[in-house]
Amino acid sequence: MRQLLLFFLIIIVGLTFIGRLFYLQVYTSSAHNLYEDNAIRKVYDYPKRGFVYDRNGKLLVGNQPSYDVMVIPREVKPLDTAEFCSLLKITKEQFIKTYEKAYRYSPRLPYVFIPHLSKEDYAVLQEKMRKYEGFYIQKRLLRDYQTQYAANVLGFIAEVTQSQIEKSPYYKMGDLIGKQGVELSYEEELRGVKGIKFIQKDRFNRDIGPYKEGKFDTLPQQGKDITITIDSKLQEYGEWLMKNKKGGIVAIEPSTGEILTLVSAPSYNPNLLVGRKRSRNYTKLHNDSIHLPLIDKSLLREHEPGSPFKALVALTALQEGVITTETAVSCSGVYHYGRNGKMGCHCGGGRRSLNLGIAKSCNSYFANAFRKTVDKYDDSHKAMDIWSNHIKSFGLGQYLGTDLPIGKKGNIPDGAYYDKWYPDFNWGATTIISNAIGQGEIQVTPIHLANMTAAIANRGYYYTPHIIKDIEGQEINKDFVTKHQTTINENHFEPVIQGLYDVYNKGTAHFLQVPGIEICGKTGTAENFTVIDGQRTQLTDHSIFVAFAPKDNPKIAIAVFVENGYYGARFAGRIASLMIEKYINDKISRTDLENWVLTHSLENEYQKPFSREPFKINAESQYQLIDLPEKLETVNKPVEAQNQTITIPANETNR
Template sequence: MRKVLLPTIIFIATILLVIRLFYLQVIDDTLKLKSDNNAIKINYDYPERGYIYDRNGNLLVANQPSYDIMVIPKDVKEIDTSEFCTLLKITKEDFLKKIAKAKVYSPRLPSVFLSQLNKKEYAAFQEIERKFAGFYIQKRSLRDYQVPCGANVFGFITQVNDKIISKNKYYNSGDLIGRQGVEESYEEILRGIKGVKYIQKDKYNREIGSYKEGRFDTIAVQGKDINLTLDAELQKYGEELMINKRGGIVAIEPKTGEILALVTAPSYDPAILVGRQRSKNYTMLYHDSIAKPLYDRGLLAQYPPGSPFKILTGLVALQVKAIDENTSIICNHGFSFAPGRFMRCHCHGGVIQLHRGIYESCNTFFSTSYMRTLDKFSDPSVGVDVWSKHLKTFGLGEFMGYDLPTGRKGNIPTSKTYNKVYKGWRWSSKTIVSNAIGQGEVLMTPMQLANMMATVANRGFYFTPHIVRKIKGQIIDKKFTTKHKTTINRRYFETMISGLFDVYNFGTAHGLNVDGIDICGKTGTAENFTKVDGKRVQLKDHSIFVAFAPKDNPKIAIAILVENGGFGATIAGPIASLMIEKYIKHKITRKDLETRILAKDLQPEYNRFISKPIRDTLINTKVTIKEKAVVTIKDTSGIKKRTALKP
């Protein structure tokens, strides 16, 4: 057996090797194609990117033609550099830099020399292209935005860099790729597949026809169209309401998890990141360290959720039977939880039960409920872990899995958090009672707040929020149609919703109601601290509001956070009412609220702690993009050029 085995292995290996060599040399011409590369010119045919529509079929993002001048360095010979530079309005120094950069990429392969020419520039160059050996025109398509809103949702397209090219062989120098937003998340779907044509050249470098009669040529496949879950009118309206404010708005359809609006403020017109000025404008946005227009506050900003978190405090307390619907707690306009430590309360005081505790937002009731929750267990470490596990079934303290490329998971503390913070010290429910009212170590993003309200609206379940509703010829990921159930009994949600409904009738949002719509909501005011010259300074509170409507068969759940906005009912609450009415009625009857919010300018508040030299320059700055975007600042006192919002 052993005598036969070795010769058999050698025989089989030899046969396989011969077959492989025959295939490579006779059947497969790809290696020959590579070896003949010097005599073959490769032309790419770039497809149009897929169009982007909103949930109602309105076109949001289309395409427009663009033209790049490509260069193959080894083919550039004896051209009139002066004429070339004059035609394209560049300096000779720029010409030499671009040629040198192209040579670094590859002397033999094409790379972009000058990108995104308009039709007039293209026509002028095309007339005398023959005079400039080594240069040719590559047609591409750029985005054409049909709306001035949604920049943070769409993202933008830009040229690939060397790092991307080295990692993904699909891309070549000068190719475009989606960055941020939907353009990045759905890049492979939107970009399509570029076509390739191989052109044979003779020894004089003249084109003589298709290589191998076009056997290896491929045709371009256009990118697939997608429909977003976004309501374009609601998105536009939300951005208008947030002019001269900072913060985020997230609206979700509870029964599907579809994102109806995703607003970050300040924002910018997506059209400024298209064309020859794209790089300049992006640099300006990127270096705005004051207003941060590229920072998506709806997904990335982590805030103390404030009083809306009392909804969860109450639900968990009900679930572990630390309280029931009839539990009564006496509130003396605040909660004394340790010697010298007093938590003020703005409710009317007296005997408080859950229902009234919700609509009057009683700190005493929910602080007591939180402590009773943790004290139900033998050790506060066990209690806080039980509390944490219930909260995480709402999608808190973790990345939510939505189809956008950025986000943060917030923070829901556990026993590990406090065992580390209070190492060597004995801690109890009183030590961490500020968690009860959404302060302490609890952090949530506006997206998580909106999803929390969608879960409450659904009486205990949610669908992973997502921004794409339909892809042409394709089914969306099933994870977006999978129901996630919380660990809270459904009947407790009904109890909580009753209190949330009366927030508008008798409570902290009284006066924000909309005729004909039953809204359930919760105001919130979160403390806000920052460091100025190394010292911890308390700023004006953040204004927070969460809501859903209608009470029965809800169609929209929403969360609004306005930085430095003050009480929840002052700014965030009216915005919630207006957004809800806009979506459900498609019109606004609360013109009083609309006028007040559109006129509200928080820029003086934001500018309070900007250094004096920069603040002084804000007075006479020139708007270079649009009113709600950023403006250029040139500080004459020696501080580097930077940008900030128009005051």
Template sequence: MRKALLYLLVLITGLLFLGRLFYLQIIDDSFKQQSESNAYKKEYNYPERGHIYDRNGKLLVANQRSYDFMAIPRNVKPFDTLELCELLNITPEKLNKQLHKAKVYSPRLPSPIVSQLSKIEHARLQEKIRKFKGFYIQKRSARHYQTTIGANVLGYIAEVNPKKVKENPYYQPGDLEGKTGIEKSYEEQLRGIKGVRYIQKDRFNRDIGAYQGGRLDTLPINGKDINITIDAVLQEYGERLMNNKRGGIVAIEPNTGEILALVSAPSYNPALMVGRQRSKNFTKFYLDTIARPLFDRGLQATYPPGSPFKLLNALIGLEEGVITPQTRFTCRHGFKYSRTRNMGCHCSYGASNDLNKGIFASCNAYFGNTYKKTIDKYGNATNGIKHWSDHVKSFGLGNYLGYDLSIGSKGNVPDTTFYNKWYGKNKWFTTYTISNAIGQGEILTTPIQLANMTAAIANRGYYYTPHIIKNIANDTIPKKFTSKKITTISKENFEPVIQGMFNVYEQPGGTGYYSRIKGIEICGKTGTAEVYGKINGERKQLTDHSIFVAFAPKDNPKIAMAVFVEHGYWGGRWAAPMASLMIEKYLRGSISRNDLETKMLNGSLQEEYDKYISGEEFTINK
């Protein structure tokens, strides 16, 4: 028995050795690669990154020649450190740090010492590169921006981090990849495929020609050109309107979901993210915690939607059958929902409002009653909120929309789970959530979500996932961007709400009446969202946000949009006029109300923002 066990042990050990030998010789080629690496070196030939065009074919991003100063650590011979540092315009400490980093990565493989040399630095080095053994210059292409707009949309490229190099064999130290915006979302399409040249070396490590006669060499394949959905003219106009203001503007083509403009203010010139100053500029922007130019307010900022959210409550009320277009509620300067609590309103005391007037006059009493009837229909707030939140979420609110940019915020649509966690299971009532009636309280949305909601209303009940890609050379865009998303609201219930939106502009007393544009049927809804913050350590109410959503024309709409202007007082002061100008600019290509345009372009809220920086107390005047 022992003898048999001994034979079995020897047999198993032999099989293990044979298996390991088979793996090392047949499957694992790392030792072969290491041996061969002593016989040749690889040089990469970098492809041109794909160009980026707007929806109309205007070139936004091209390429320019760039150079990286590379080193193969084990080939580096003693050199004049001070001379090289002077040529590279870096300190000896920086040079030693980069050389150490390169050696840690691999003594045999090339690593970047200084990336993106200027043409002058490259010319100086070319004359003296022979003096620095083990170093060489690698040609690349860097981005060349043909525009000063859309930094948040276009994004930028930068050096890959060590983690990415380990995870993805395509990348080598010093390679560039898209970090934000379109550059990141469509990195694989834009980057192309590197070419490789194998160079034979002799026993003295000298280059002696092509390895294996060049049979293994490959040529680079340039990246694919792409067209994005942005209209460069509209984007530039939106950025000008938002000068000296903070907030976001998002415009969408309703019948496709294509994003026409994605404005975030304040922004920066995308060219500042190119070259050796990129790191310095990025640090400057990153540390600016006041203006936050790297924060995309169109996609990431969450705000209370304010009165535009009343449109959804109207649609839900109609769908649930708790109101009709003829239903009237009396407004006594607001909606009183307890003995001591009242949701104030600007309507005349005793006004009897139907749905149409409730929308264009933005009556809080009308929507307070509508919301309460909707929730109470199901017997208790727990069941009512569930049905209500399902309707709201069908418009894309409360979740990531699935668009093709890599950043965003979910916002918040409170549901039964939310309130049970907040107040305790079944320990809350409809009046606890009454702020939802007017888009305040726990509701939070991003500008792109509100723009998408408006597109769904313009389409009478459906939307397409918003997206930034229009065309990829020799490729197709994902199917999810061409599939309809259907809301829970019946098509017939949209018409009375749309008529109310139309009267916001056209009806005297409508909150957008003074921003109307002759000859264009605009449907919109103003909003004034309350906001709170800390000043000198105390929680205080700050100046309200100015909000507006709109689409045009009323029939067969071509553009839907949302405008948020932080601390812009009220919806009709900044957001509504800016939206009407954007719509006219897109539909007509010119502006008829030059007085309104001048006022919006030259207007500034910087003094308002400076108050928060200084911590001064202030009074909100509406």
């Protein structure tokens, strides 16, 4: 028995050794474990990042070669730091700081010591790299923006953060990743897949050739090209019109939901965030607290919608059957409600039907329509839930589900919202009457307004606004071709659309007509408050305008928001009319509007909260983010500043 026990013990020990040898020879030779083998150097081969084209096939983003100086700290030998720093154009202090940072990251793993060498610097350094053990040059591609515009749309790429590395094992320290815009939204499609080479090292840590004759090496897979929905000519024109102004422009093709223009102003040249100066330039942009160029105002700027919201108030009242197209209200310039409530009106007074109510933007008419909608039900909570659901069916008060990386949901109040606001008060229509004219607790972004306008143009439906048109070898998200129906019956849209059409014919935008184009639009104003020295202070109102054209079979729906732009037709209305004509006719006949917009600056308005002294604008104080390359100076040069008194055309003060 003892002999058998000894025999079985020898057999078990032998099988254990054989199993372990088999594991070491077979499984630990796999590519998976090669990443952890210190005797093998990993060299990544970065793929070409996919190109980005506009809807008409114009190249917007390509690639350009770049060279990174890499370091493996434990392999660094004593070197002439003075010479090395001179070649890299850095100080000795920078050398020590970066080396210590690389060592803390890992003594054994590669680390980006100096990113983005120019071709000239690379040519000089390459010949001498053999002198600096532990350092080597890694080639990669940086973005090459073929446009000076659409920075907020395109985004930029930068090094991954530690948190991003922890979330995705694909990325290693020093890798580049999309940070904003389509570079972020479509990072996985654009980045491609890295290739890798495994280099065998000897016991002296010297490279001796490919591991296993390159058996586990992989080739890089190029990123996919994408086509976005933006019309680059229209985008450039929009940014041009918004010089010396703050705000956003969103234009959508109603029949598809494709975003034609996504302007955020002021903007910057996307090439400023490429190369070795990227970090310095980004800091300057980030620290601009007046203009906030890195904030996409077309997606993130929440504000009251003002009078454009009246179109939805009318549609909801028609759907609920509390008004008809013939319902009329007498306006004396003031709408009285409750015991002492008053709402002013700028429509000029008189008897207002639905058509004139929209065309003249009569506050009294829409206060009456809203009040009737809420008072239809005995329970105000229930009434507001019904009203809110109608409004939300146009995409307001929610994230739209776009393929843009950022956004805000805005706010459309319901019964629960006001129950919370007034827990000990029997609130009703007169308590919240400001909703009738797009003020109070309602909050929207410019893209909400553009989508709302597209739904009206379509007579009751919309497609999710999106920026992707085509991905090489891949279908786009099916959600972007799914129709979203509003809760309003189609037959209610025609009288409202006729009223929007008459805004241009006989209403608040009559002086903005464009020959040959039937435009439907609505002026709007949003009150603007800020805190100065601890006091809530009212500043100049924001200018808002929404429109679509042509009236039938619309090709474009647009929302324009200009901060501190006075009344709706003054800045936003002019810009919207010009954008529509540019897109439909590809030329401008209303050069009077164009010249007015280009020669009127709002910089005085933006400086008010930052200065107690009267601010006199001059050419030196104009908005310039960073010194621009010589070839771009004429394009980015601001319009010459001027002190002027702006004359308001007749009826333009109507909101």
